[in-house]
Amino acid sequence: MLNFDFYNPTHIAFGEGKIADLNTLVPHNARVLMLYGGGSIHKNGVYDEVKLALGSRLVAEFSGIEPNPTYETLMKAVAEVKAHQIDFLLAVGGGSVIDGTKFVAAAAVFEGDDPWEILEKRGNNVNSALPFGSVLTLPATGSEMNSGAVITRTSIHAKLAFGSRHCFPQFSVLDPVKTYTLPVRQVGNGVVDAFVHVMEQYLTYPVNAPVQDRFAEGILLTLIEEGPKALETPENYEVRANLMWAATMALNGVISTGVPQDWATHMIGHELTALHGLDHAQTLAIILPAMLRVRKEAKREKLLQFADRVWGLRDGDEASRIESAISRMQAFFETMGVKTRLQDYGLGAEHIPALIASLEAHRMTKLGERRDVTPDISRQVLELAI
Amino acid sequence: MLNFDFYNPTHIAFGEGKIADLNTLVPHNARVLMLYGGGSIHKNGVYDEVKLALGSRLVAEFSGIEPNPTYETLMKAVAEVKAHQIDFLLAVGGGSVIDGTKFVAAAAVFEGDDPWEILEKRGNNVNSALPFGSVLTLPATGSEMNSGAVITRTSIHAKLAFGSRHCFPQFSVLDPVKTYTLPVRQVGNGVVDAFVHVMEQYLTYPVNAPVQDRFAEGILLTLIEEGPKALETPENYEVRANLMWAATMALNGVISTGVPQDWATHMIGHELTALHGLDHAQTLAIILPAMLRVRKEAKREKLLQFADRVWGLRDGDEASRIESAISRMQAFFETMGVKTRLQDYGLGAEHIPALIASLEAHRMTKLGERRDVTPDISRQVLELAI
Numbered sequence: 001m002l003n004f005d006f007y008n009p010t011h012i013a014f015g016e017g018k019i020a021d022l023n024t025l026v027p028h029n030a031r032v033l034m035l036y037g038g039g040s041i042h043k044n045g046v047y048d049e050v051k052l053a054l055g056s057r058l059v060a061e062f063s064g065i066e067p068n069p070t071y072e073t074l075m076k077a078v079a080e081v082k083a084h085q086i087d088f089l090l091a092v093g094g095g096s097v098i099d100g101t102k103f104v105a106a107a108a109v110f111e112g113d114d115p116w117e118i119l120e121k122r123g124n125n126v127n128s129a130l131p132f133g134s135v136l137t138l139p140a141t142g143s144e145m146n147s148g149a150v151i152t153r154t155s156i157h158a159k160l161a162f163g164s165r166h167c168f169p170q171f172s173v174l175d176p177v178k179t180y181t182l183p184v185r186q187v188g189n190g191v192v193d194a195f196v197h198v199m200e201q202y203l204t205y206p207v208n209a210p211v212q213d214r215f216a217e218g219i220l221l222t223l224i225e226e227g228p229k230a231l232e233t234p235e236n237y238e239v240r241a242n243l244m245w246a247a248t249m250a251l252n253g254v255i256s257t258g259v260p261q262d263w264a265t266h267m268i269g270h271e272l273t274a275l276h277g278l279d280h281a282q283t284l285a286i287i288l289p290a291m292l293r294v295r296k297e298a299k300r301e302k303l304l305q306f307a308d309r310v311w312g313l314r315d316g317d318e319a320s321r322i323e324s325a326i327s328r329m330q331a332f333f334e335t336m337g338v339k340t341r342l343q344d345y346g347l348g349a350e351h352i353p354a355l356i357a358s359l360e361a362h363r364m365t366k367l368g369e370r371r372d373v374t375p376d377i378s379r380q381v382l383e384l385a386i
Numbered sequence: 387m388l389n390f391d392f393y394n395p396t397h398i399a400f401g402e403g404k405i406a407d408l409n410t411l412v413p414h415n416a417r418v419l420m421l422y423g424g425g426s427i428h429k430n431g432v433y434d435e436v437k438l439a440l441g442s443r444l445v446a447e448f449s450g451i452e453p454n455p456t457y458e459t460l461m462k463a464v465a466e467v468k469a470h471q472i473d474f475l476l477a478v479g480g481g482s483v484i485d486g487t488k489f490v491a492a493a494a495v496f497e498g499d500d501p502w503e504i505l506e507k508r509g510n511n512v513n514s515a516l517p518f519g520s521v522l523t524l525p526a527t528g529s530e531m532n533s534g535a536v537i538t539r540t541s542i543h544a545k546l547a548f549g550s551r552h553c554f555p556q557f558s559v560l561d562p563v564k565t566y567t568l569p570v571r572q573v574g575n576g577v578v579d580a581f582v583h584v585m586e587q588y589l590t591y592p593v594n595a596p597v598q599d600r601f602a603e604g605i606l607l608t609l610i611e612e613g614p615k616a617l618e619t620p621e622n623y624e625v626r627a628n629l630m631w632a633a634t635m636a637l638n639g640v641i642s643t644g645v646p647q648d649w650a651t652h653m654i655g656h657e658l659t660a661l662h663g664l665d666h667a668q669t670l671a672i673i674l675p676a677m678l679r680v681r682k683e684a685k686r687e688k689l690l691q692f693a694d695r696v697w698g699l700r701d702g703d704e705a706s707r708i709e710s711a712i713s714r715m716q717a718f719f720e721t722m723g724v725k726t727r728l729q730d731y732g733l734g735a736e737h738i739p740a741l742i743a744s745l746e747a748h749r750m751t752k753l754g755e756r757r758d759v760t761p762d763i764s765r766q767v768l769e770l771a772i
Contacts, residue, residue: 001627003401008394014644015389208624210611211632214604222596238594241387245644246597254640258400258631 001209001258008253010145011171014245016237018173019046022053022090025133025171030088032059033081035101037066037093044181046137050092060084065093068273068280069100071116071153074107078115081108081130089132091169094186095141095193098134099149102167105129119151123162133171137178139244140190140281142197142251144172152274158362159274174248176240184231188337189281191227194247195220195332196265196284203292203302204260204369216255217309222246224310227336264367265291268378271358278345285333285340290385292326294377298370342386352382387595387644394639396531397557400631402623404559405432408439408476411519411557416474418445419467421487423452423479427523430567436478436521446470451479454659454666455486457502457539460493464501467494467516475518477555480572481527481579484520485535488553491515505537509548519557523564525630526576526667528583528637530558538660544748545660560634562626570617574723575667577613580633581606581718582651582670589678589688590646590755602641603695608632610696613722650753651677654764657744664731671719671726676771678712680763684756728772738768 655669
């Protein structure tokens, strides 16, 4: 096991009816800015429940945070914070709204010249942030219980990540009932997103960390079992609850303690979203199977463990078990309604040079758990993913 | 899954050499009281490393916190805190030292008349506590990453638990190297203690919580695999690291999210320690096998899951699989050097009435995940454990 630090102070309030707890979770004298995306929270009742729970607190609103939240939009929210002397942010939505709120929280009190520097420095220049909480409506990104965020700057086609210990939500409310009405596409994306988060922390090389490995495998098995059920029976509370908790545990720091991490799939995926607008999970579903095939030698031992413990593949030679495991994973993504080839999204070989150029422009030239995923290897991955 | 709240702000600094991080973890202007047990930290170098890391900070010391820390001893530490205007506590030791420090932290600022009321009210009357951290030397109790403690009052033969959200360590430093020199008895006790902690949260009744179940099973499997290796090769870093992290994850709130909890074995065990001085883990090793046998109908489904997933028992009828699983667990405790019958400790049927009377005196009359473990059932358990 590698040395590590673990710190995660986010209070999770989980279960049906828990939105009412906002009345104790948000300070009574807070001047709140409630941030959300489109109109879904008006349709599913979340907006009304949140407002009711906040009672007589002063609540301003900022709506219109888009999927892959943009710097351009979020800077408007920062202006609202300053205009109304807001001292508490409440994100109501999925990972994009929570990620965006983290940026607003940091940018509103940023001491530098331009808050975009937060992304350029990956958050190392964040020394404080406004306190904030979240009400999660879409299990997927894990943003509700971590301190990271990914922000897009449309004008320069950049999608970059930052993180800071000042950017943990103080609390997140997770009510599985509020996920019943999610569109099928978002359910599928969410399951794939959580699955790939686990893989980025698990499918590297062994460091003798059996607790972390088994936790990771436990989340993967749960996503495989419960994901399809959520598509079949959308109003099954237990299925929704298990998916919601699995997605949170997939990226709250627990399974990454003391183990190497990859994240190359995410970095290449970010370029696909920035240049071509694909959903985040779609990019992961395209890149990961190809990445594992290209890097199967470097990841051999963990691929065999994944084949055995997650897919029950114990017969045949090593190469066939590895290929079967990757194929099963890819088929699972397709089962969740997420296509896994570039061509499924109208993309081909002609788009690869620009993607590689973007990776290089963003200094994503040494990716992966051993920093040996060069632009040339990223090109091989993209070519195999066509 | 049941509704739940999860909150755990303890910062974990894990790995070889991490004691040096105290220099950043403890405030530079702190007036520190360092609390420890006997002389082992002088022999294994921990004392010197801690002092070095604390640098020029003002550090007072309080030694002599015993296994099953007593109210009598701890109140002397409270007097030291007040005499020296201490504003930060640093526990250096195992679960007893950390538990004791939690009580000192709460008692030093307690607003009531007598800090023993903290135990009588189970901590519900704790409104604040001094900040504190820990350096863990004995993986076992999980106290390094939770907010609970068990305190003994010798004068009245009482061993009671309390907990408060104000009593999380701010940080805990876990260096597996510092566990190399532990006596065999403490290694065995620690593994059994962690194992039973998991069982109290896992072996109840199913609520469809697959992530939590698999996490629990992952910790149990790790303890079963790594525990005996720690006895065979005491200076194996990886084994010690895995045991240390397994014991922390066993009782930091992660695996208890959304599931029922039992704790009847612990409550009966506390009486055995209070009346007869047995090690905490010895009491658990005695009580748990008998408890599972007496309550095998109520726990049937989870016992079958435990037999299957932890012990690989899939053949034979249900009753034989359940008995085999319990026997295997009991044999594992014995392998770790912890005897599992009352008679192994010189105790027999004649001691049971007083144990039951103590349970009743401490209002431990409705125990277990369904509150149906009456004194009569506790008596059956003790009789079966002879």
